[in-house]
Amino acid sequence: MEKKEKTIDIIKQERKVSPQVLEDRKTYSRNRKAIMEVLKAGPKSIPQVAAETQLSLPDTTYFMMALFKFGDVQVNSLDDMDEYYFYELKKK
Amino acid sequence: MTDNQNAAATCLDETQFDVMVIGAGIAGAESALKLGDMGYKVLLVEKEPSIGGKMILLSKVFPTLDCAACITTPKVSETARHPNITIHTLTEVDTIQRNADRHFSVQLTKKPRYVVEKDCTGCQECENVCPVITKDQFQFDLTARKAVYIPFNIANPRIALIDIENCMLCGACEKACPSNCIDFTQKEQQLQITAKSVIVATGFKLFDPISIERYGYGRYKNVITSMQMERELAPTRPYNNVLRPSDGKIPDKIAYVFCTGSRDHTVGNPICSQVCCMYSTKQAQLLMGALPMADISLYYINIRAFGKGYNEFYLQAKDMGANYVKGKIGKITEKENGNLILRFEDILTGKVTEKEHDMVVLSVGLLANPAITQVFKGEKLELDPINYIQQPNMLQSPAQTSLEGVFVAGTATGPMDIPDTIMSAGAAATETSSYLKRLS
Numbered sequence: 001m002e003k004k005e006k007t008i009d010i011i012k013q014e015r016k017v018s019p020q021v022l023e024d025r026k027t028y029s030r031n032r033k034a035i036m037e038v039l040k041a042g043p044k045s046i047p048q049v050a051a052e053t054q055l056s057l058p059d060t061t062y063f064m065m066a067l068f069k070f071g072d073v074q075v076n077s078l079d080d081m082d083e084y085y086f087y088e089l090k091k092k
Numbered sequence: 093m094t095d096n097q098n099a100a101a102t103c104l105d106e107t108q109f110d111v112m113v114i115g116a117g118i119a120g121a122e123s124a125l126k127l128g129d130m131g132y133k134v135l136l137v138e139k140e141p142s143i144g145g146k147m148i149l150l151s152k153v154f155p156t157l158d159c160a161a162c163i164t165t166p167k168v169s170e171t172a173r174h175p176n177i178t179i180h181t182l183t184e185v186d187t188i189q190r191n192a193d194r195h196f197s198v199q200l201t202k203k204p205r206y207v208v209e210k211d212c213t214g215c216q217e218c219e220n221v222c223p224v225i226t227k228d229q230f231q232f233d234l235t236a237r238k239a240v241y242i243p244f245n246i247a248n249p250r251i252a253l254i255d256i257e258n259c260m261l262c263g264a265c266e267k268a269c270p271s272n273c274i275d276f277t278q279k280e281q282q283l284q285i286t287a288k289s290v291i292v293a294t295g296f297k298l299f300d301p302i303s304i305e306r307y308g309y310g311r312y313k314n315v316i317t318s319m320q321m322e323r324e325l326a327p328t329r330p331y332n333n334v335l336r337p338s339d340g341k342i343p344d345k346i347a348y349v350f351c352t353g354s355r356d357h358t359v360g361n362p363i364c365s366q367v368c369c370m371y372s373t374k375q376a377q378l379l380m381g382a383l384p385m386a387d388i389s390l391y392y393i394n395i396r397a398f399g400k401g402y403n404e405f406y407l408q409a410k411d412m413g414a415n416y417v418k419g420k421i422g423k424i425t426e427k428e429n430g431n432l433i434l435r436f437e438d439i440l441t442g443k444v445t446e447k448e449h450d451m452v453v454l455s456v457g458l459l460a461n462p463a464i465t466q467v468f469k470g471e472k473l474e475l476d477p478i479n480y481i482q483q484p485n486m487l488q489s490p491a492q493t494s495l496e497g498v499f500v501a502g503t504a505t506g507p508m509d510i511p512d513t514i515m516s517a518g519a520a521a522t523e524t525s526s527y528l529k530r531l532s
């Protein structure tokens with residue numbers, strides 16, 4: 001296949017990225033790093049990760065599920081009370 | 093450029109059609125297929141990046157409990173592969189004007205995908221490197237997606253698009269794409285076509301319960317809509333199981349609030365949505381299967397189970413242990429642990445009672461989607477008093493509208509379930525075909 005010119009350079013001259021998008025990207029990057037750092041020590045549930053990262057429980061759920069979807073984390077097991085799953089880093 | 097290459101190859105003239113079907117939900121796809129099979133040249137216009145409408149996003153379907161994707165996917169791919177059907181996704185109709193020869197001139201706007209459709213293999217390499225996330229509208233905001241994304245796993249076409257509003261223009265996707273198909277120079281396109289007839293299959297809108305403040309939707313994380321629960325139960329679900337959005341806990345006391353936004357003058361929708369009793373009953377059965385320890389309570393006013401096998405389906409849910417409570421919900425309040433207190437009037441005893449649940453599902457109603465009427469120029473597509481497309485001859489010719497040559501299919505006429513939608517789409521195809529025969 002014939003390689004095109006980089007079209008990103010063309011659109012960059014026409015569009016501005018909104019500050020909100022840049023802010024959201026920082027938040028994601030920060031939270032992703034924090035969650036993955038905590039999981040390095042082994043499988044943890046969402047409340048355990050929230051306690052260690054200081055993120056709110058809903059935010060931890062949202063970002064953990066995003067990492068689950070993107071293949072960064074996987075399910076390890078269910079706790080004894082059948083309430084919370086433990087998540088772990090996906091071996092790549 | 094069309095979205096289905098077979099049609100593009102066989103329909104040499106891509107600007108003249110026998111029928112334009114607006115909306116590629118199950119009603120639009122079914123009408124298009126029927127007409128395509130009869131030999132008519134059909135243009136199917138869809139505003140979203142993929143076809144299948146709401147049905148392709150459902151878990152299973154009442155009353156058979158067939159997997160929704162298993163039924164929808166073959167139909168949708170048959171539509172996409174049909175030599176007589178041309179599909180334009182990310183496309184909306186701007187204007188429809190009748191000409192002197194009774195054919196319609198149509199102006200369409202196709203949004204850029206920023207991905208060359210025919211070259212994208214759906215490999216997701218672009219998604220892997222994209223550093224930006226935003227809420228995933230196809231998971232009804234329960235999880236996130238990247239700025240470059242494939243709408244969902246069984247999307248048709250299963251190709252990527254870029255959400256330019258949320259893109260930080262880093263260029264990583266373009267670098268990573270093995271097919272070189274990312275193209276940021278794509279622009280919005282204006283397309284001009286003619287069609288001899290039109291089928292409106294623009295479906296329904298979901299009621300947004302944020303307007304009923306006392307239910308706390310939007311404020312209480314564990315109050316979700318029935319569509320969100322459909323996603324939690326679907327094979328292409330946002331989580332690894334049915335979980336609470338507040339803390340990832342497996343819920344074990346789930347409540348349903350029937351008629352949310354239906355049969356309610358205060359929210360401007362006085363009619364019954366026809367499907368909520370049944371889809372809630374379906375979800376209750378599925379939840380009892382997925383979470384065997386969970387208690388499911390369903391707060392209802394009346395049960396409407398009028399279709400073939402529907403009452404038996406409802407009785408089956410009761411036999412399985414679903415707890416139906418004839419009660420009107422006054423207010424929902426949230427406890428610190430995310431549990432929810434439902435205050436309701438028990439209709440049988442007249443007593444006001446409170447009950448605690450750890451998740452609440454609002455059985456949201458179906459609303460009319462009347463915006464399409466604005467595109468008809470020089471004549472008016474009439475609506476009924478509830479804002480659905482008017483059917484002036486409902487008994488003899490249910491697909492007929494107030495305009496000659498314009499027909500209607502599916503939930504664009506009013507709330508209905510999938511079997512009725514399919515029948516309505518069949519009727520629209522038949523009526524359109526006899527109109528086309530009379531026209532020629």
Ligand SMILES: Cc1cc2nc3c(=O)[nH]c(=O)nc-3n(C[C@H](O)[C@H](O)[C@H](O)COP(=O)(O)OP(=O)(O)OC[C@H]3O[C@@H](n4cnc5c(N)ncnc54)[C@H](O)[C@@H]3O)c2cc1C
Pocket residue numbers: 114115116117118119120137138139140143144145146147150152153154155183184185293294295296297298318319322367371374461464501502503504508509510511513
């Ligand atoms: C939570 C829930 C669960 C349900 N479960 C069941 C079930 O188990 N069994 C059952 O029988 N029924 C069920 N239903 C009902 C079922 O979803 C509908 O009967 C069916 O989806 C209707 O299909 P439709 O094609 O008429 O509408 P839609 O699915 O709404 O399709 C309309 C299409 O038109 C497109 N569109 C709209 N406006 C435009 C425009 N201006 N230009 C271009 N495109 C446009 C939309 O993007 C969409 O793709 C359920 C409904 C809900 C809400």
Ligand code: SF4
Pocket residue numbers: 207211212213214215216217218219251252268269270271272273274
């Ligand atoms: S745009 Fe490129 S990288 Fe993305 S799915 Fe398509 S082929 Fe793969």
Ligand code: SF4
Pocket residue numbers: 218221222223224239240254255258259260261262263264265266
């Ligand atoms: S250019 Fe946009 S879509 Fe592509 S990787 Fe970067 S942020 Fe994502």
